[in-house]
Amino acid sequence: MLELVAIESKCPEVSTMSQIDNNLKPLPSAVSVLIVDDEPGMRSFxxxxxxxxxxxxxxxxxxxxxxxxxxRCHFDLLIVDIRLPGRSGIEWHEALDEQGRRSDVIFMTGYADLEVAIKALRAGASDFIMKPFHLEQMMSAVDRCIERRLLRRENLMLRREVSIGYSSTIIGSSEAMKSVKQVIERVAPTNAVVLIQGESGTGKELVARQLHLLSGRQGPFVPVNCGSIAPELLESELFGHTAGAFTGAKGNREGLFSFASGGTIFLDEIGEMPLKMQTALLRVLEQKAIRPVGSEKEVNIDVRVIAATNRTLVDEVEAGNFRRDLYYRLNVLDILIPPLRERPEDVVELTHHFTRQLAAELGVREVVWSHEDMVKLQQHEWPGNIRELRNMIERCILLGKPPAEYWKQQVKTESSASQGYPLDWPLKEVEKHHVTSVVDLHSGNKSAAARDLGVSRKTLDRKYKEWFDVSDDQEF
Structure with a gap:
C-alpha cells in the first residue's frame, strides 16, 4: 500500500479530464471533485x-x-482539510449548507482530535480521514460518497416520476400546445391508431406516453425505434420467432407486440421502416394478429399502436418510400407537434421547468436567468427543439456560464465547422485539424478543449503526442 506524504511538486491548478473508471458507476453528468488543502504536495498527490x-x-x-x-462550477464531492488559513474547513462547509450549496464532503486532518471529528460528522461530513493515510482509505471513502450520492439521485428521480402528473408532464401554455393537449385528452381514451408528427426533439415520445397514461390500458408502454434496429432483425423483434426460424434462433421468443399485450406499442421513426416490414405491419393493423417468424399460426393481440415520424410521410409516399395504404391506416388520428421556434412563449416556461428539474437532479442551486438571457433564448431558432434547450440549460448549470457565453462558443464552433475540409484529406488529417482548431479556440487550454470535444484530457494529450511527438507534460 502507498502512504501519502507531503511531496513538494508543481501541479497545474486547472481542470483535468480523465476517463471514468469502469468500476465506478458514473453520475448522469460528469463527476466533479474539488480538493482544498494548503499543502501543495497533498493537492498534487x-x-x-x-x-x-x-x-x-x-x-x-x-x-x-x-x-x-x-x-464557476458545481462540485459533486469536496475533499477538504479542516485546518486552513483564516477559516476552518468545517466552518466553510456549514456556510455552504446554509446557502443551499449541497456537496458531499470528506474532511482530512493531521491532528488526532476526537472532538473535532465529532464536530465534522455533525456538520454533515460524509467521511473523516486522519493524515497520514493510505490511498486505499481515501479511494474507499470517495467511492462510498459517490455511491450514496447516486442512490439519493436515483431515489429523487423515482419520486419525481411517481409524483409526476399530466399537467406537469407536457410543458407549454402557447395556443399551439393547448391545442395539442386538447387533442390528447380527446383521443387518449379510444383504441384508435395515432400518428404523431414533428421535428426531432419536439417531444413525440412524451406525447405518446401521455396518450398511454390517459388511455386506461393496464399493459405496458413499449417504445420501439424503427430506425435503430437492423432491417433483417426488425420482424423478429416486433413479432417474435420460433426455435430454428433462422440461424441462431435456439428457442421460441416473444416479440415486442406480444410484450405490449394490453398496453401500447410506440413505433418511433416509422418512416425508417423498410417496405417489406410496412406490408407486415399493415396486416397486423387490419387483422389485429401477429405471426412469429417461423410459425404458421397467427396470434391475436390486444395492443394499441401509436406511430411517430420526423419526416413528411405524404412526401415519402409520393417518392415511393412509404406505402400509401399504410399511411392512410396510420393516419386515423394525427397529432402535429409544432417546433419550438414557432412557440417562443413556451421557451420561458420550459426553461424554468428544466432549471428546477436539473438543479434538483444535480444537487445545485437553481440558476437565476436574467431578462436578457430569456430574450436570447426566445430569439434562438432551436433546430434541436426541446432536446437542444434542455442540453443547453444543463451545460450552463454545470459550467456556470450564462447563455451569452454558450452562444458565443456555438458560433465559433459552427463557424469552424462550416469551413469544411478537402475531400481528398485522410480521416486522420481531418481529426487533427478539427481537434487543434478547438484547442486554438480555447487559447491553448487543452482541458477546456477536451470538455468541448467530449474526450478526456488524457486522450487529448495522447493525440498531441502522436501528432507532434511531444512529451506528456508539454503544454500548448
Missing amino acids: LNKALSKKFALVETAGSIEDAEQLRS
Whole structure:
C-alpha cells in the first residue's frame, strides 16, 4: 500500500479530464471533485490519483480560491482539510449548507482530535480521514460518497416520476400546445391508431406516453425505434420467432407486440421502416394478429399502436418510400407537434421547468436567468427543439456560464465547422485539424478543449503526442 506524504511538486491548478473508471458507476453528468488543502504536495498527490478515476478534478490552496472555483462550477464531492488559513474547513462547509450549496464532503486532518471529528460528522461530513493515510482509505471513502450520492439521485428521480402528473408532464401554455393537449385528452381514451408528427426533439415520445397514461390500458408502454434496429432483425423483434426460424434462433421468443399485450406499442421513426416490414405491419393493423417468424399460426393481440415520424410521410409516399395504404391506416388520428421556434412563449416556461428539474437532479442551486438571457433564448431558432434547450440549460448549470457565453462558443464552433475540409484529406488529417482548431479556440487550454470535444484530457494529450511527438507534460 502507498502512504501519502507531503511531496513538494508543481501541479497545474486547472481542470483535468480523465476517463471514468469502469468500476465506478458514473453520475448522469460528469463527476466533479474539488480538493482544498494548503499543502501543495497533498493537492498534487490527490489530484493525480483522483484524475485517473473522475472526469473533473480541481484543487485550491485556500478557502478563497475554493470559493472562486465554486462560483464557476458545481462540485459533486469536496475533499477538504479542516485546518486552513483564516477559516476552518468545517466552518466553510456549514456556510455552504446554509446557502443551499449541497456537496458531499470528506474532511482530512493531521491532528488526532476526537472532538473535532465529532464536530465534522455533525456538520454533515460524509467521511473523516486522519493524515497520514493510505490511498486505499481515501479511494474507499470517495467511492462510498459517490455511491450514496447516486442512490439519493436515483431515489429523487423515482419520486419525481411517481409524483409526476399530466399537467406537469407536457410543458407549454402557447395556443399551439393547448391545442395539442386538447387533442390528447380527446383521443387518449379510444383504441384508435395515432400518428404523431414533428421535428426531432419536439417531444413525440412524451406525447405518446401521455396518450398511454390517459388511455386506461393496464399493459405496458413499449417504445420501439424503427430506425435503430437492423432491417433483417426488425420482424423478429416486433413479432417474435420460433426455435430454428433462422440461424441462431435456439428457442421460441416473444416479440415486442406480444410484450405490449394490453398496453401500447410506440413505433418511433416509422418512416425508417423498410417496405417489406410496412406490408407486415399493415396486416397486423387490419387483422389485429401477429405471426412469429417461423410459425404458421397467427396470434391475436390486444395492443394499441401509436406511430411517430420526423419526416413528411405524404412526401415519402409520393417518392415511393412509404406505402400509401399504410399511411392512410396510420393516419386515423394525427397529432402535429409544432417546433419550438414557432412557440417562443413556451421557451420561458420550459426553461424554468428544466432549471428546477436539473438543479434538483444535480444537487445545485437553481440558476437565476436574467431578462436578457430569456430574450436570447426566445430569439434562438432551436433546430434541436426541446432536446437542444434542455442540453443547453444543463451545460450552463454545470459550467456556470450564462447563455451569452454558450452562444458565443456555438458560433465559433459552427463557424469552424462550416469551413469544411478537402475531400481528398485522410480521416486522420481531418481529426487533427478539427481537434487543434478547438484547442486554438480555447487559447491553448487543452482541458477546456477536451470538455468541448467530449474526450478526456488524457486522450487529448495522447493525440498531441502522436501528432507532434511531444512529451506528456508539454503544454500548448
